[in-house]
Amino acid sequence: MKPTYEPVIGLEIHAELITNSKMFCGCSADYASAPEPNTNICPVCTGLPGAMPVANKKAIELAALVGLALNCSVNKHNTFARKNYYYPDLPKGYQISQYELPICEKGWLDIDSGSSSGAASATYRDPSRVRIRRVHIEEDTAKLFHEKNYALVDFNRAGVPLLEIVSEPDMRSVEAALDYATKVRAILRYLGVNSGNMEKGVLRFEANISVRPFGSDEFRTRTEIKNLNSFRALTRASAYEIERQIKIYESGGTVVQETLGWDDVRGVTTSQRSKEEAHDYRYFPEPDLPPLQLSDSWIAEIKSRLPELPEAKTKRFVEQYELKPQDARLLTSEKALADYFESVVSKSKSSPKTVHSWIAGEFMRYLNDSGKDVDDVTLSPESFAKLIDMVTDKTVSGNNAKVVLAELIESGGDPQEIVKEKGLAQVSDESFIQEVVTKILNDNPAEVEKYLAGKETLLQWFVGQVARATKGKADPNVTKELALKALAERKK
Amino acid sequence: MQLTTLTIREAHELLTTKKISSVELTQAMLQRIREIDPKIKSYVTVSEELALEQARKADERIAKGENVTPLTGIPFSMKDCISTRGVRTTCSSKILENYVPQYNATVTNKLAEAGAVLLGKTNMDEFGMGSSCENSAFFNTHNPWDLDRVPGGSSGGSAAAMSAGLATFTIGEDTGGSVRMPAGFCNVTGIKPTYGRVSRYGLIALVSSFDSIGPMSRDAYDCATVLEHIAGHDPHDSTTYNSPVPNYTKHINKPVQGMKLGIPKEYFVAGMEAGVESALQEAIRQFEKLGMEIHEVSLPHTKYGLPVYYLLLFAEASANLARMDGTRFGLSVSENAKDVIDIYLKTRHEGFGDEVKRRIMLGAYALSAGYYDAYYLKAQKVRTLLRRDFESAFSKVDLLLAPTCPTTAFKLGEKTSDPLEMYLSDIYVVATNPAGVPALALPAGFSNNMPVGMQLIGKHLDEQTLFQVAHAYQQVTDWHKQFPNI
Known part of the structure; x- marks a missing residue:
């Protein structure tokens, strides 16, 4: 007998925060409204030598708000860290992020895909609670425009506050992942921290996926699908990747740990980096920013801002x-x-x-x-x-x-x-409606015949004809009553 | 009248009594730079036009009697790692050889607001990596006391310029002794303030958690004057202290009798040049004469100072220098480049000197997965121990006295072949930076006709005590008034 498989899915959700200014400088964060590339920029967000970051208070508040909405605990002492890698969209050669001590940790979100979604196949087991490992603050990168022999960089987006919400690998179906992502998006919109507009790229997903025999509790080698920019891409890429891994196991192969991209046109995941090629980000605490020290009263104040979710x-x-x-x-x-x-x-x-x-x-x-x-x-x-x-x-x-x-x-x-x-007012006047009913019955002897012969479903048709003749003004209940009465009389 | 060796307050007196103008003073400096600096080579860039413009404005301010500060009209130089809008800022590196900042460092702005006159930018070891100024990608700077010797580093250009009378004061930067060690080699007074006392915004970072901008000048009083103007909280630098800046000069004459001066026993060990040791012993006697109590103290983790300092330096510097990638500013080598990674490689290969490359590689290694705990994290833990050493010493004494270097200035080329030997010359000055405490270097005499430096190390934010004690010492000694014969 063929074994049946269960997927194990974890999601990373990247959400830009709606703030006036960028995460570490005073430039406008509204890059979408910038008149031209490289207009909302300064020494800080373009990484000029000597420029220093200053953390955006509003973004910290919003990050804590999201964490609290996702039932996380807020770390009263949390730190920024440098994530080091080279890419032209990263002006400093490192991204300021949070690593060892994120602002929020250990939350959860209940989903109801197990009960509400009929699509889940019988082999899939859906837990109703997805644990959230961490919520942390980082900065967005610049935008690259690839031309034939060169690329252009627009730093208007560089340094926009970004939240990363990392779940535990608690989802056991594509439906559950979709449900979780949808619920997180709804919460972000409820909190007013993110528009949820996926087309504008303010919300992006990454899925970690492995599959295992149903009933097993082992965690097998996982792959990571990057840059899923729509719910449709999340759904299709996850489904594809699950099937791909199942096929590998069924043919006796082994899944390789790697980072994948999603080719939306061809509908396939493609390898980007193997484990050996994976970046070593050389994280270390950001010395330009002192640790964030959050008091109980500050956290309580943020909590009091939570709307009904x-x-x-x-x-x-x-x-x-x-x-x-x-x-x-x-x-x-x-x-x-x-x-x-x-x-x-x-x-x-x-x-x-x-x-x-x-x-x-x-x-x-x-x-x-x-x-x-x-x-x-x-x-x-x-x-x-x-x-x-x-x-x-x-x-x-x-x-x-x-x-x-x-x-x-x-x-x-x-x-x-x-x-x-x-002239759309409803008419309940019986004499007026009676007149129309009589006319309809007189004009349609064949239908009256059929009705009298037992096809009583035609009653609704007569009511409809009256409505049409009166342009919808005749009260349908009155019409129905009068039509019944008139037809009964003709039966005699 | 010799205008180029005036102290700030002598110059201020002459300016405000209209005996000289700032333009005259500035021109005298520029003239001396033209005459002397070809031998010393302390300046990377002389900003003559800007200097004369600032001098004219200063003269107007003085003429109107408006907004005149002790620094108005005073010509100064600045280490070439501090951003100056419109004046190239190179860090003595090829990679920034033609980099002209679009913005001013906070310190640059503060000095401009005070009315000081920027003469130019001074040579340094590339990105501050070195102890002799020999790692400048452009040229060596020579010690004005002996042109065959180094001025120390990394703020060697600043110290040499100060010593040779090529500026009335200068702004240095001290990551691990870079102000104090060259101050000692060149017979200059300089302070590394408490970490976070002076804004780093616009300072091209070497080690973000150590870097401290500090003035170098003719004496402690002048240092206090400049620090009053450049210290303070900066909304652009989250690591600056919020506490108000004391009026250091107002209280500088307070008596030092009864103050407790600690002598860390770990700093007075074998290997110190005899003339340095005897100068320090003589200084201790002088402090005793001033009525201070001398106590031996222990900083037991001193021997770990050098490895902790260098390890954290490598790690942070490897990240701080990542932005020098040839895509937005500075050198960009893109001919025959296959892709953007190739541009990075070619640019950094050509743009960085050997010592910089060595330190970036060591830093990237120390931070990499599997080594982080053994190197970076361990170093951070020992850093805490170094800090506690100072805390414990300061529970017994008010300040500490130590040499700035085991030797006087060494010869050009003497240590360039052995980086480790070069690192050892920093042994007395590095521990203060991981601990964040302030330290003031001042002249302590001569050994074989070369200046000997010493440093006073204080409690966090207690620059005041350092100024008081140094000032008291300089009232009864005249080492700091000695000038090289060039």
């Missing part, structure tokens, strides 16, 4: 708004979305469930189609609440309300006025 918010939404867990989870996946939901709920007379179905349905569809963020939407929660309440009040039909919503989102305005202007 996705897990807690989901729990509360389930209890407070009586939502299903998966519905609550969707709303809390983004803080802005959760806030928007709560804002609409607070302004609306309708039930939270109704509000949820509008937000999860039409509203999210709009966001997905237009590629916009909640923050980009100008529709006020008040207007949205008013519209939902008009549906609840039967002032407007659900279908017409969708039309009004699209109008509101695109051009703004008042829902009541749009309904009035477009």
Whole structure:
């Protein structure tokens, strides 16, 4: 019998921190808005002789905040270190990072891929808790632009504060890794420390992967896949690498410890460096920066800044708004979305469930189609609440309300006025609807015949025809009642 | 009147009483540099235009009586490892031969604000790696007391310039004796302040955790004057102290009677030149006459000072020099280069001298995986022991007295073939830097017509005591007033 394998995955997540200035100098950290290459630079971030780093207080606060959100302990005494290697994007010939004593250590994050993801195959075992080994501060590198016979260096990004979040190898499936990465991203966005915009490269992943026979607890030789710049790349590269290693073991081979790159076009991992070629970074404490000494009161103050995080918010939404867990989870996946939901709920007379179905349905569809963020939407929660309440009040039909919503989102305005202007108000007046029902039945004798012969599902079709004839204004419940009655009469 | 041998306060007196102008003083210096320096070769760059411009501005300041400091209009030179905007800063290395900084070191700015006049940049051992100035990639500097001898190092150019009357004061830098050892060889007074007392921002780093910028001058009073102007907290240097800078000169005349002077027994052992030892013994008697108590103390880990110092130096320097890669500034050798690594290799091969290469390789080795614990970490632990030695000594005495070198200035070429022999000449000056304590070097007499130096070592941030004691000594001796005959 063929053995079945279990992957062992650990992730390193590199996240740029949103600060005004760079990690070790006063230059603007907003390299994306720089008008030209090499404009946000100074002697420090270009590594001129004699220039010295000064640690960015804000970045230290944000790093501690992230660590606390990930249930880490904050090291009251932590140190910067030099990581030595040569590359043109590294102006000093070393990166200032943290090594022996990072700012945060020993945290964890619970994931729910084991229970929520049906995709996990039966051979995969998903722990629900991913331990976080460390969170440390470092500086980003410059950007290289490779030309044919030369390369250009833009130092605008050099020295931007970067956080490295290192997990233990606790994930046992690609789904678990994806779930963990998604949750970390959501937390970073909740904390407002990182936009999570992967296309802009503010968040990057590295995956450490090995596979072992299912049931074994050994750690086999692992490979490290560098520079995964999207969730899709993380998923595909991990899946590919797991399969590659399984094939090696099944053919009696051994996996070689190496650093891999991910070729997104060909969909394969490629070898970059073997163990023998691995860098010896010659870490040692950074003598230009004294150790960071953080007091208990400082840590307590940072902790007090922690907002309600996705897990807690989901729990509360389930209890407070009586939502299903998966519905609550969707709303809390983004803080802005959760806030928007709560804002609409607070302004609306309708039930939270109704509000949820509008937000999860039409509203999210709009966001997905237009590629916009909640923050980009100008529709006020008040207007949205008013519209939902008009549906609840039967002032407007659900279908017409969708039309009004699209109008509101695109051009703004008042829902009541749009309904009035477009003549979309719902009509419950029985005599008016009766007239239309009679006309529809008269115009469609063949369908009436079929219905009377027993094809009762046609009832919905008649209701639909009435809605079409009235441009959606006829109250569908009233229509249904009257149509039933009229058809019953024709049966006689 | 001999303008070129004035002390700062003599020059200040003449400037503020309008007996001379800063332009006159500066021109006298420039003239003497033109005449004498071809023999001494203490300057790498003379910034004549800038000097005269700064001198004119200083004269205006003095004329208006606005913002006049004791340094306004005073011409000085600076070791060529401290960044000066628009004036090339070479570290006496080929790799930086044409490097012109875009920014000023904090010390450069402070001196400019005080109105001091920069004459130029002085020669040194390449990147501060050496004890004789013979590791300069450009030329040797000669000891003004005997042109066949070295001025010491690495701030040899600064000491020689001071001694030969080619500046009224000079700014040196001391990583492991680089101010004190050449001060001793050239009969100059100089101080290595407490680590973190003077900003290192803009100082091209040799050993970031040892490097201390310090003044060299004609006497302790002048040293105190300059240190008052360059010391203090700098937001650009996180390792600087926040504590206020004392007014050293105000209290420099305070009596020294009853102060306890410690003589570390480990520093007075066989191997010391007889004339050096007798000069030191004579100095001890002088301090006794001044009413100080003399106590023998022990610094038991002294013998580890040299290996700890050099090991940490190699390690930190290997990283500090990594930025000299030919991609952004300085020398860049890219002809026939296969790739960027090749550019690094060619640039560094051509740009660095042998001693620099030796130390980078040793440092990279000491930091590499598997050796870190045995070398770097071990050295850091012993560094703690060295620091404790001083702490323990200072629980018994107020300051320590030691020679600056076992010998007087040696001959050019005498030690160049044996790096280890050269390292040994630093034996008395290196331990203070890993410990971070301040030390002031001052003239103690002569041995075979060559100057003998001694140093007073103090507690952390207690430069004040060093100035007081040195000043008291210089009130009753005139070694520091001796000038070479050139």
